[in-house]
Amino acid sequence: MRTVLIDYRRVKKPLNWKNLIVEIGFGRGDFILELAKKNPDRKILGFEISGISIGKLIKRIKKESISNLYCVQLDAYWGFYLLLEEESVDKIYINYPDPWFKKRHHKRRLTCAENLYLFSKKLSKDGEINIRTDHLPFAEYTIEQASKIKAFKIHFKKLCVSNPLTKYEEKWLSMGKDLHEIILIKEKNPIPLTIRELKEVKMLFPIKVKGKNPVLQKLLGKEVKLEERIYLRFFKVYRGSSGEFLIETLISEEGFVQRFFITLYPKGEVWIVDISPFSQILRTEGLQKAVEFVAKEVFTFP
Numbered sequence: 001m002r003t004v005l006i007d008y009r010r011v012k013k014p015l016n017w018k019n020l021i022v023e024i025g026f027g028r029g030d031f032i033l034e035l036a037k038k039n040p041d042r043k044i045l046g047f048e049i050s051g052i053s054i055g056k057l058i059k060r061i062k063k064e065s066i067s068n069l070y071c072v073q074l075d076a077y078w079g080f081y082l083l084l085e086e087e088s089v090d091k092i093y094i095n096y097p098d099p100w101f102k103k104r105h106h107k108r109r110l111t112c113a114e115n116l117y118l119f120s121k122k123l124s125k126d127g128e129i130n131i132r133t134d135h136l137p138f139a140e141y142t143i144e145q146a147s148k149i150k151a152f153k154i155h156f157k158k159l160c161v162s163n164p165l166t167k168y169e170e171k172w173l174s175m176g177k178d179l180h181e182i183i184l185i186k187e188k189n190p191i192p193l194t195i196r197e198l199k200e201v202k203m204l205f206p207i208k209v210k211g212k213n214p215v216l217q218k219l220l221g222k223e224v225k226l227e228e229r230i231y232l233r234f235f236k237v238y239r240g241s242s243g244e245f246l247i248e249t250l251i252s253e254e255g256f257v258q259r260f261f262i263t264l265y266p267k268g269e270v271w272i273v274d275i276s277p278f279s280q281i282l283r284t285e286g287l288q289k290a291v292e293f294v295a296k297e298v299f300t301f302p
């Protein structure tokens, strides 16, 4: 059976894929499955943060023996950032991304200028982003953000939908709502913009410490700002079967969040502090710094 779920932590990056069609936030998956069926000789890639949606799509891909559809469980920003080459995507679809537009006030909506900048860099010449929404303020926000980066020709129109309807289309149409479509066609490269970056490293190195017994209690529940835009949070400490300690840790680097375990175990005269091999992680500079921080923080020296 081919791999349907791309593990962004393990694959060689960026993916060497061209002329891609991407859907961001595919939800129940009707739209992306149809895309795959309509374009059998193209690779179709979906980004979704919901594990439930990912699981459902994988089942349907297998059941319907679809061979050109792949998915990644990751925020689309980081998915584009980590996995896709410049000018490798022909079309991006974003359908009904923000049903609670008014209630939430987060800085980084899916169609903020920073995201659109990154998406536009990955679009091929004349590539386009197709966005559907039921919500006019969301459409206005998106058009304003898209205008900022000066990469797109912008079209905005009332949408005439065809089957299959996405879950949200079914919902909005049954409520008699008008639906809208924004089409952003790439005309040129965007103007320069500073965007969030994530520094991956090839290897993470364990730290050896010539200290006495570690005092882990002081880390529990603690939140630490390691440096600008890198935060750590420590949860519980567990004792492993071979006497090692495991600290449940969360790191946020530029908003990219990973949960993992830091392990500490004695080896001869020293203690080793390392990322536990049971952690599923993307190797980033921040993780190395987290290990270094713990190694400094928890030992007492004679």
Ligand SMILES: C[S@@+](CC[C@H](N)C(=O)[O-])C[C@H]1O[C@@H](n2cnc3c(N)ncnc32)[C@H](O)[C@@H]1O
Binding pocket: 024, 025, 026, 027, 028, 047, 048, 049, 050, 053, 074, 075, 076, 077, 094, 095, 096, 097, 098, 099, 110, 166, 167, 168, 169
């Ligand atoms: C309102 S639902 C719409 C689902 C589907 N497109 C439809 O029309 O029925 C929005 C979807 O986008 C996903 N989503 C939200 N932000 C995302 C992001 N930054 N990256 C990837 N998926 C995201 C959510 O998990 C959710 O499944």
